[in-house]
Amino acid sequence: MLIKKSTDLTEADVTPESIYRARRQFMKGSLLLGAGALLPFNTALAKPTQEAGQFGHDAPAWLKAQINAALPNQEPIHSDITPYKIVTSYNNFYEFGYNKDDPQANSSQFMPFPWQVEIAGEVAKPGHYHLDDLLKGMTLQERIYRLRCVEAWSMVIPWIGFPLSALLKRFEPTSRAKYVKFTTVLRPKQMPAQDSAFSSIDWPYVEGLRMDEAMHPLTLMAVGLYGKDLPNQSGAPFRLVVPWKYGFKSIKSIVKIELVEQQPLNTWQKIAPNEYGFYANVNPQVDHPRWSQKEERRLPSGLFHPNIIPTQMFNGYAEVASLYKGMDLHKNF
Ligand SMILES: Nc1nc2c(c(=O)[nH]1)N[C@H]1C(S)=C(S)[C@@H](COP(=O)(O)O)O[C@H]1N2
Numbered sequence: 001m002l003i004k005k006s007t008d009l010t011e012a013d014v015t016p017e018s019i020y021r022a023r024r025q026f027m028k029g030s031l032l033l034g035a036g037a038l039l040p041f042n043t044a045l046a047k048p049t050q051e052a053g054q055f056g057h058d059a060p061a062w063l064k065a066q067i068n069a070a071l072p073n074q075e076p077i078h079s080d081i082t083p084y085k086i087v088t089s090y091n092n093f094y095e096f097g098y099n100k101d102d103p104q105a106n107s108s109q110f111m112p113f114p115w116q117v118e119i120a121g122e123v124a125k126p127g128h129y130h131l132d133d134l135l136k137g138m139t140l141q142e143r144i145y146r147l148r149c150v151e152a153w154s155m156v157i158p159w160i161g162f163p164l165s166a167l168l169k170r171f172e173p174t175s176r177a178k179y180v181k182f183t184t185v186l187r188p189k190q191m192p193a194q195d196s197a198f199s200s201i202d203w204p205y206v207e208g209l210r211m212d213e214a215m216h217p218l219t220l221m222a223v224g225l226y227g228k229d230l231p232n233q234s235g236a237p238f239r240l241v242v243p244w245k246y247g248f249k250s251i252k253s254i255v256k257i258e259l260v261e262q263q264p265l266n267t268w269q270k271i272a273p274n275e276y277g278f279y280a281n282v283n284p285q286v287d288h289p290r291w292s293q294k295e296e297r298r299l300p301s302g303l304f305h306p307n308i309i310p311t312q313m314f315n316g317y318a319e320v321a322s323l324y325k326g327m328d329l330h331k332n333f
Protein backbone atom coordinates (compact mmCIF):
# COMPACT_ATOMS: atom_id res chain seq x y z
CA MET A 1 0.00 0.00 0.00
CA LEU A 2 1.13 3.51 -0.69
CA ILE A 3 1.17 6.37 1.73
CA LYS A 4 -0.29 9.53 0.26
CA LYS A 5 -0.02 12.95 1.82
CA SER A 6 -3.31 14.68 2.37
CA THR A 7 -2.73 17.87 0.44
CA ASP A 8 -6.17 17.67 -1.14
CA LEU A 9 -8.19 18.71 1.91
CA THR A 10 -9.09 22.36 2.23
CA GLU A 11 -10.43 24.31 5.21
CA ALA A 12 -13.89 24.08 3.64
CA ASP A 13 -13.85 20.31 4.14
CA VAL A 14 -13.02 20.65 7.78
CA THR A 15 -16.56 21.07 9.07
CA PRO A 16 -16.77 19.21 12.34
CA GLU A 17 -19.69 16.84 12.53
CA SER A 18 -20.32 17.66 16.15
CA ILE A 19 -23.70 18.95 14.98
CA TYR A 20 -24.53 15.46 13.77
CA ARG A 21 -23.45 14.07 17.11
CA ALA A 22 -25.57 16.61 18.93
CA ARG A 23 -28.55 15.48 16.88
CA ARG A 24 -28.05 11.80 17.68
CA GLN A 25 -27.54 12.58 21.34
CA PHE A 26 -30.61 14.77 21.20
CA MET A 27 -32.62 11.84 19.87
CA LYS A 28 -31.16 9.60 22.54
CA GLY A 29 -31.64 12.22 25.23
CA SER A 30 -35.20 12.91 24.22
CA LEU A 31 -36.04 9.27 24.87
CA LEU A 32 -34.57 9.47 28.35
CA LEU A 33 -35.60 12.94 29.46
CA GLY A 34 -38.62 13.80 27.39
CA ALA A 35 -38.24 15.91 24.27
CA GLY A 36 -38.81 19.28 25.97
CA ALA A 37 -35.55 19.29 27.93
CA LEU A 38 -33.30 19.37 24.87
CA LEU A 39 -35.44 21.15 22.29
CA PRO A 40 -32.93 23.96 21.54
CA PHE A 41 -30.71 21.39 19.77
CA ASN A 42 -33.46 20.99 17.23
CA THR A 43 -32.34 24.11 15.36
CA ALA A 44 -29.22 22.22 14.25
CA LEU A 45 -31.10 19.37 12.60
CA ALA A 46 -31.25 20.43 8.96
CA LYS A 47 -27.56 20.93 8.21
CA PRO A 48 -26.05 17.54 8.95
CA THR A 49 -28.88 15.84 7.07
CA GLN A 50 -28.00 17.82 3.95
CA GLU A 51 -24.28 17.24 4.37
CA ALA A 52 -24.85 13.54 4.73
CA GLY A 53 -26.75 13.61 1.43
CA GLN A 54 -29.77 11.59 0.42
CA PHE A 55 -30.36 7.89 0.21
CA GLY A 56 -28.75 6.54 -2.97
CA HIS A 57 -31.23 6.76 -5.84
CA ASP A 58 -31.50 2.98 -6.12
CA ALA A 59 -31.70 2.21 -2.40
CA PRO A 60 -34.77 -0.05 -2.02
CA ALA A 61 -37.66 0.97 0.25
CA TRP A 62 -37.11 -1.92 2.69
CA LEU A 63 -33.54 -0.75 3.33
CA LYS A 64 -34.49 2.90 3.77
CA ALA A 65 -37.17 1.88 6.28
CA GLN A 66 -34.76 -0.28 8.27
CA ILE A 67 -32.06 2.40 8.31
CA ASN A 68 -34.56 5.05 9.36
CA ALA A 69 -35.53 2.81 12.29
CA ALA A 70 -31.91 2.24 13.43
CA LEU A 71 -31.15 2.73 17.12
CA PRO A 72 -28.79 5.66 17.77
CA ASN A 73 -25.24 5.02 18.94
CA GLN A 74 -25.14 3.80 22.56
CA GLU A 75 -21.42 4.15 23.27
CA PRO A 76 -19.71 7.32 24.53
CA ILE A 77 -17.95 9.29 21.78
CA HIS A 78 -14.61 10.78 22.72
CA SER A 79 -13.71 12.52 19.48
CA ASP A 80 -15.25 14.45 16.61
CA ILE A 81 -16.84 12.44 13.84
CA THR A 82 -15.09 12.76 10.48
CA PRO A 83 -17.09 14.91 8.02
CA TYR A 84 -19.23 12.96 5.53
CA LYS A 85 -17.44 14.56 2.63
CA ILE A 86 -14.10 13.10 3.75
CA VAL A 87 -15.51 9.69 4.72
CA THR A 88 -16.86 9.34 1.17
CA SER A 89 -14.05 10.91 -0.88
CA TYR A 90 -10.89 9.57 0.82
CA ASN A 91 -11.23 5.82 0.36
CA ASN A 92 -9.35 2.59 -0.17
CA PHE A 93 -11.30 0.40 -2.59
CA TYR A 94 -8.69 -0.86 -5.02
CA GLU A 95 -11.27 -2.41 -7.34
CA PHE A 96 -12.01 1.18 -8.41
CA GLY A 97 -8.41 2.41 -8.54
CA TYR A 98 -5.40 2.95 -6.28
CA ASN A 99 -5.73 6.65 -5.43
CA LYS A 100 -7.82 7.86 -2.52
CA ASP A 101 -10.23 9.76 -4.78
CA ASP A 102 -10.59 6.96 -7.38
CA PRO A 103 -13.34 4.99 -5.57
CA GLN A 104 -15.66 7.99 -5.56
CA ALA A 105 -14.75 9.02 -9.12
CA ASN A 106 -14.97 5.53 -10.68
CA SER A 107 -17.82 3.77 -8.90
CA SER A 108 -20.93 5.53 -10.22
CA GLN A 109 -21.69 2.70 -12.67
CA PHE A 110 -21.59 0.08 -9.89
CA MET A 111 -25.06 -1.43 -9.23
CA PRO A 112 -25.47 -2.56 -5.60
CA PHE A 113 -29.14 -3.60 -5.89
CA PRO A 114 -30.44 -6.25 -6.06
CA TRP A 115 -27.73 -8.06 -4.05
CA GLN A 116 -27.23 -11.72 -3.17
CA VAL A 117 -24.91 -13.27 -0.62
CA GLU A 118 -23.82 -16.91 -0.62
CA ILE A 119 -23.49 -18.53 2.81
CA ALA A 120 -21.31 -21.60 2.43
CA GLY A 121 -19.05 -24.15 4.11
CA GLU A 122 -19.45 -25.43 7.66
CA VAL A 123 -23.06 -24.35 8.31
CA ALA A 124 -26.29 -26.30 8.67
CA LYS A 125 -28.13 -23.95 6.31
CA PRO A 126 -25.97 -22.99 3.32
CA GLY A 127 -27.50 -21.18 0.34
CA HIS A 128 -27.84 -18.06 -1.77
CA TYR A 129 -29.77 -15.36 0.04
CA HIS A 130 -31.13 -12.00 -1.02
CA LEU A 131 -29.81 -9.16 1.10
CA ASP A 132 -33.34 -8.22 2.16
CA ASP A 133 -33.82 -11.76 3.52
CA LEU A 134 -30.55 -11.57 5.43
CA LEU A 135 -31.71 -8.33 7.05
CA LYS A 136 -35.26 -9.47 7.76
CA GLY A 137 -35.99 -9.12 11.46
CA MET A 138 -32.64 -7.46 12.22
CA THR A 139 -32.78 -4.24 14.21
CA LEU A 140 -30.13 -1.95 12.79
CA GLN A 141 -27.99 0.17 15.09
CA GLU A 142 -25.68 3.10 14.68
CA ARG A 143 -22.11 2.41 15.79
CA ILE A 144 -19.64 5.27 15.82
CA TYR A 145 -16.25 3.59 15.37
CA ARG A 146 -12.67 4.68 14.83
CA LEU A 147 -11.22 3.29 11.57
CA ARG A 148 -7.40 3.00 11.61
CA CYS A 149 -5.80 2.22 8.25
CA VAL A 150 -2.49 0.33 8.19
CA GLU A 151 -1.16 3.37 6.23
CA ALA A 152 -1.32 5.39 9.51
CA TRP A 153 -4.35 7.59 8.93
CA SER A 154 -7.68 7.29 10.73
CA MET A 155 -11.27 8.50 10.79
CA VAL A 156 -14.34 8.32 13.04
CA ILE A 157 -17.37 6.98 11.16
CA PRO A 158 -21.04 6.60 12.18
CA TRP A 159 -21.92 3.21 10.65
CA ILE A 160 -25.37 1.64 10.48
CA GLY A 161 -25.44 -2.13 10.76
CA PHE A 162 -25.85 -5.20 12.95
CA PRO A 163 -23.50 -7.63 14.71
CA LEU A 164 -22.07 -10.33 12.43
CA SER A 165 -22.77 -12.83 15.24
CA ALA A 166 -26.53 -12.34 14.79
CA LEU A 167 -26.19 -13.32 11.13
CA LEU A 168 -23.88 -16.30 11.62
CA LYS A 169 -26.07 -17.84 14.34
CA ARG A 170 -28.98 -18.04 11.90
CA PHE A 171 -27.04 -20.36 9.61
CA GLU A 172 -25.90 -22.62 12.45
CA PRO A 173 -22.12 -23.03 12.12
CA THR A 174 -20.94 -26.62 12.71
CA SER A 175 -18.26 -27.57 15.24
CA ARG A 176 -15.73 -27.66 12.38
CA ALA A 177 -16.20 -23.93 11.67
CA LYS A 178 -12.99 -22.29 12.96
CA TYR A 179 -12.72 -19.26 10.66
CA VAL A 180 -14.96 -17.06 8.53
CA LYS A 181 -13.85 -16.23 5.00
CA PHE A 182 -15.35 -13.22 3.18
CA THR A 183 -15.22 -12.50 -0.55
CA THR A 184 -15.90 -9.25 -2.42
CA VAL A 185 -17.93 -9.23 -5.62
CA LEU A 186 -16.11 -9.85 -8.92
CA ARG A 187 -17.49 -7.48 -11.57
CA PRO A 188 -14.75 -6.41 -13.99
CA LYS A 189 -17.29 -4.51 -16.13
CA GLN A 190 -18.22 -2.28 -13.18
CA MET A 191 -14.90 -2.30 -11.31
CA PRO A 192 -12.18 -0.96 -13.62
CA ALA A 193 -9.13 -2.26 -11.71
CA GLN A 194 -10.49 -5.82 -11.83
CA ASP A 195 -10.41 -5.48 -15.62
CA SER A 196 -6.78 -4.36 -15.75
CA ALA A 197 -4.07 -6.75 -16.93
CA PHE A 198 -1.53 -4.81 -14.84
CA SER A 199 -3.21 -5.24 -11.48
CA SER A 200 -0.97 -6.77 -8.81
CA ILE A 201 -4.03 -7.96 -6.89
CA ASP A 202 -5.51 -11.40 -7.51
CA TRP A 203 -9.25 -10.57 -7.59
CA PRO A 204 -11.64 -10.97 -5.90
CA TYR A 205 -10.52 -9.41 -2.62
CA VAL A 206 -10.65 -11.91 0.25
CA GLU A 207 -10.55 -11.47 4.03
CA GLY A 208 -10.98 -13.63 7.10
CA LEU A 209 -11.59 -13.68 10.85
CA ARG A 210 -11.16 -16.32 13.51
CA MET A 211 -14.53 -17.56 14.78
CA ASP A 212 -14.28 -15.81 18.17
CA GLU A 213 -13.36 -12.53 16.44
CA ALA A 214 -16.33 -12.92 14.10
CA MET A 215 -18.68 -13.55 17.04
CA HIS A 216 -17.38 -10.59 19.08
CA PRO A 217 -20.15 -8.02 19.71
CA LEU A 218 -18.02 -5.18 18.23
CA THR A 219 -17.79 -6.93 14.83
CA LEU A 220 -20.31 -5.24 12.59
CA MET A 221 -21.93 -5.86 9.20
CA ALA A 222 -22.62 -2.38 7.86
CA VAL A 223 -25.31 -1.38 5.36
CA GLY A 224 -25.17 2.36 5.93
CA LEU A 225 -23.32 5.37 7.29
CA TYR A 226 -24.45 8.80 8.45
CA GLY A 227 -28.04 7.57 8.56
CA LYS A 228 -28.12 6.65 4.84
CA ASP A 229 -27.30 3.58 2.73
CA LEU A 230 -23.63 2.99 1.89
CA PRO A 231 -22.29 4.94 -1.08
CA ASN A 232 -20.58 2.66 -3.64
CA GLN A 233 -17.10 3.84 -2.63
CA SER A 234 -17.81 2.83 0.99
CA GLY A 235 -18.57 -0.81 0.11
CA ALA A 236 -22.24 -0.83 -0.92
CA PRO A 237 -24.45 -2.50 -0.13
CA PHE A 238 -22.96 -4.77 2.55
CA ARG A 239 -19.52 -4.71 4.20
CA LEU A 240 -17.61 -5.78 7.28
CA VAL A 241 -16.34 -3.36 9.96
CA VAL A 242 -13.85 -4.64 12.57
CA PRO A 243 -12.83 -1.55 14.55
CA TRP A 244 -9.82 -2.97 16.47
CA LYS A 245 -8.08 -4.17 13.29
CA TYR A 246 -6.36 -2.32 10.47
CA GLY A 247 -8.83 -1.12 7.86
CA PHE A 248 -7.91 -3.72 5.24
CA LYS A 249 -9.71 -6.38 7.32
CA SER A 250 -12.99 -4.46 6.84
CA ILE A 251 -13.80 -5.97 3.45
CA LYS A 252 -16.33 -4.23 1.20
CA SER A 253 -19.22 -5.29 -1.08
CA ILE A 254 -19.35 -8.87 0.23
CA VAL A 255 -21.01 -11.62 -1.86
CA LYS A 256 -19.79 -14.72 -0.04
CA ILE A 257 -19.44 -15.69 3.62
CA GLU A 258 -17.87 -19.08 4.13
CA LEU A 259 -17.34 -20.94 7.39
CA VAL A 260 -14.07 -22.86 7.11
CA GLU A 261 -11.70 -25.08 9.10
CA GLN A 262 -8.42 -23.56 7.90
CA GLN A 263 -7.20 -19.98 8.31
CA PRO A 264 -7.98 -18.18 5.02
CA LEU A 265 -5.21 -16.46 3.08
CA ASN A 266 -6.33 -12.82 2.96
CA THR A 267 -5.55 -10.64 -0.06
CA TRP A 268 -2.90 -8.39 1.52
CA GLN A 269 -1.13 -11.24 3.27
CA LYS A 270 -0.90 -13.00 -0.09
CA ILE A 271 0.63 -9.92 -1.74
CA ALA A 272 3.19 -9.11 1.00
CA PRO A 273 3.23 -11.64 3.89
CA ASN A 274 6.10 -9.87 5.67
CA GLU A 275 4.09 -6.60 5.76
CA TYR A 276 0.45 -7.65 6.24
CA GLY A 277 -0.62 -10.51 8.45
CA PHE A 278 -3.84 -12.39 9.10
CA TYR A 279 -4.61 -10.81 12.48
CA ALA A 280 -3.77 -7.18 11.63
CA ASN A 281 -4.72 -5.93 15.08
CA VAL A 282 -3.99 -2.23 15.51
CA ASN A 283 -0.77 -2.27 17.57
CA PRO A 284 1.54 0.72 18.16
CA GLN A 285 4.25 -1.70 19.41
CA VAL A 286 4.60 -3.52 16.10
CA ASP A 287 5.81 -1.28 13.29
CA HIS A 288 5.15 -1.90 9.63
CA PRO A 289 8.50 -2.83 7.99
CA ARG A 290 8.44 0.47 6.09
CA TRP A 291 6.90 2.88 8.64
CA SER A 292 6.06 3.39 12.32
CA GLN A 293 2.62 2.49 13.69
CA LYS A 294 3.04 4.55 16.87
CA GLU A 295 1.08 7.51 15.58
CA GLU A 296 -1.70 8.21 13.11
CA ARG A 297 -3.02 11.13 11.10
CA ARG A 298 -6.64 11.68 12.19
CA LEU A 299 -8.68 13.13 9.35
CA PRO A 300 -9.47 15.90 8.75
CA SER A 301 -5.83 16.85 8.65
CA GLY A 302 -4.06 19.50 6.61
CA LEU A 303 -0.76 21.22 6.09
CA PHE A 304 -1.25 23.63 9.00
CA HIS A 305 -3.17 21.23 11.20
CA PRO A 306 -1.70 17.76 10.67
CA ASN A 307 -3.65 16.33 13.61
CA ILE A 308 -1.17 13.58 14.48
CA ILE A 309 -2.31 11.54 17.49
CA PRO A 310 -0.88 8.48 19.28
CA THR A 311 -2.17 5.11 18.09
CA GLN A 312 -3.86 3.04 20.79
CA MET A 313 -3.52 -0.71 21.33
CA PHE A 314 -6.43 -2.45 19.57
CA ASN A 315 -7.39 1.02 18.31
CA GLY A 316 -8.64 1.78 21.84
CA TYR A 317 -11.01 -1.23 21.96
CA ALA A 318 -9.24 -2.79 24.97
CA GLU A 319 -12.10 -5.23 25.62
CA VAL A 320 -10.87 -7.48 22.79
CA ALA A 321 -7.51 -8.15 24.51
CA SER A 322 -8.77 -11.43 26.04
CA LEU A 323 -9.17 -12.88 22.51
CA TYR A 324 -5.38 -12.84 22.14
CA LYS A 325 -4.31 -14.03 25.59
CA GLY A 326 -1.05 -15.98 25.40
CA MET A 327 -0.45 -15.10 21.75
CA ASP A 328 2.76 -13.40 20.60
CA LEU A 329 1.38 -10.38 18.78
CA HIS A 330 4.77 -9.61 17.21
CA LYS A 331 4.62 -12.96 15.43
CA ASN A 332 0.87 -12.92 14.85
CA PHE A 333 0.77 -9.41 13.38
N1 LIG B 1 -12.97 -5.15 -1.41
C1 LIG B 1 -12.18 -4.27 -0.77
N2 LIG B 1 -12.37 -4.01 0.53
C2 LIG B 1 -11.57 -3.13 1.17
C3 LIG B 1 -10.49 -2.49 0.49
C4 LIG B 1 -10.32 -2.78 -0.89
O1 LIG B 1 -9.42 -2.25 -1.56
N3 LIG B 1 -11.17 -3.66 -1.49
N4 LIG B 1 -9.66 -1.63 1.20
C5 LIG B 1 -9.58 -1.81 2.66
C6 LIG B 1 -8.83 -0.75 3.33
S1 LIG B 1 -7.14 -0.78 3.13
C7 LIG B 1 -9.42 0.16 4.16
S2 LIG B 1 -8.50 1.27 5.04
C8 LIG B 1 -10.91 0.23 4.26
C9 LIG B 1 -11.35 1.64 3.92
O2 LIG B 1 -12.73 1.78 4.11
P1 LIG B 1 -13.39 3.20 3.74
O3 LIG B 1 -12.92 3.58 2.37
O4 LIG B 1 -14.87 2.97 3.81
O5 LIG B 1 -12.91 4.18 4.78
O6 LIG B 1 -11.57 -0.69 3.37
C10 LIG B 1 -10.96 -1.96 3.28
N5 LIG B 1 -11.81 -2.85 2.51
Ligand SMILES: [Mo]
Pocket residue numbers: 092148149150151246247248
Ligand atom coordinates in the same frame (compact mmCIF):
# COMPACT_ATOMS: atom_id res chain seq x y z
MO1 LIG C 1 -6.32 0.48 4.86
